[in-house]
Amino acid sequence: MRTRTLNGWKSDGTFGGMLRQLRKRANLTQGEFGKQVGYSISQIARIEANKRRPKLCDITNRYIYVLGVANEPQTCEQLIMLAIGQGAKKE
Numbered sequence: 001m002r003t004r005t006l007n008g009w010k011s012d013g014t015f016g017g018m019l020r021q022l023r024k025r026a027n028l029t030q031g032e033f034g035k036q037v038g039y040s041i042s043q044i045a046r047i048e049a050n051k052r053r054p055k056l057c058d059i060t061n062r063y064i065y066v067l068g069v070a071n072e073p074q075t076c077e078q079l080i081m082l083a084i085g086q087g088a089k090k091e
Contacts, residue, residue: 015082016050022067022079023048037062059083 023033023044034044037058046052054063059080069075 013082014050015054015079015085016048018079018082019063019067020048022069022075026067028066033066036066054083056080056083 023030026033028036030044030048031041033039034041039047039058043052047054064070064076064079069079
């Protein structure tokens with residue numbers, strides 16, 4: 001899979017890849033991030049592996065704030081578009 005650069009971080013162009021890189025940039029473990037967004041470590045691992053679809057409302061209401069990207073509109077848009085492209089739940 002092609003690698004893209006996100007503010008100096010490498011991403012595989014998937015929602016899970018971007019989430020992983022943003023989580024690492026925020027210096028959060030899967031456990032720390034999961035606790036703050038209300039997901040288990042295994043749920044976060046499956047989302048990062050693109051084996052589980054996130055809820056769009058969780059991305060917009062929780063993820064972007066915990067990841068510290070709320071003031072980065074392009075990053076937020078890219079994260080949301082990747083999620084929608086991969087079938088994010090619109091619940």
